[in-house]
Amino acid sequence: MRSQFPTTLHDLLADPTLTVYTDVILAAKVVSLAREFDIPELIPLALYSIVSYNFSDKVLPTYKTAVVTQTLPDEDVTRWLLGQQRLQEVAVEYIFQLREYGIQKISCSRKVGQYQRTCAAGNIHAVWTKPRKAMADFMRDPLGTLAMGVKDYDQSTMCGECNAGGQAKHVELVEAMFNRLKEIFLL
Numbered sequence: 001m002r003s004q005f006p007t008t009l010h011d012l013l014a015d016p017t018l019t020v021y022t023d024v025i026l027a028a029k030v031v032s033l034a035r036e037f038d039i040p041e042l043i044p045l046a047l048y049s050i051v052s053y054n055f056s057d058k059v060l061p062t063y064k065t066a067v068v069t070q071t072l073p074d075e076d077v078t079r080w081l082l083g084q085q086r087l088q089e090v091a092v093e094y095i096f097q098l099r100e101y102g103i104q105k106i107s108c109s110r111k112v113g114q115y116q117r118t119c120a121a122g123n124i125h126a127v128w129t130k131p132r133k134a135m136a137d138f139m140r141d142p143l144g145t146l147a148m149g150v151k152d153y154d155q156s157t158m159c160g161e162c163n164a165g166g167q168a169k170h171v172e173l174v175e176a177m178f179n180r181l182k183e184i185f186l187l
Helices: 007-015 024-036 040-051 061-071 074-102 129-142 142-152 160-179
Strands: none
Touching: 007 160, 024 040, 024 061, 024 160, 040 074, 074 129, 074 142, 074 160, 129 142, 142 160
């Protein structure tokens, strides 16, 4: 199991989509088996994948919720439910930090590109074409969103300085959030 499932930040960044955990029922089974066979390092990311799973977009969400609830050990059902709330709180903290590295910075007057547009660092609509959806995705899956940002961070609408600062801050935020998973899930 240790070789098949991500357990470290390196594993997460190697595959930030957590494709091994796209099946929420499989993630619940991983938690259950990790408890049974004393492999605690599998639990934080497995619980995270359950919490960040978008039940509303999937087929039969009530069925999957019931199976997850039945599969998880009782103490982990509580961790799942509390973890959802705690993850939302952490995501809100991180949203406020976005301002520090460009996405919502007050303004940047540097010119970008051949048309000499102003850096989009101060304009969230220019950085995210669909800011409402981007924010909803971030609130549901902040670690996955930040991890994808580390791998794919290229805001061509932002100047080089804001872009470099954003990349560095993404790495810092991913490390910090990953390190908080045990705290979020009370492990």
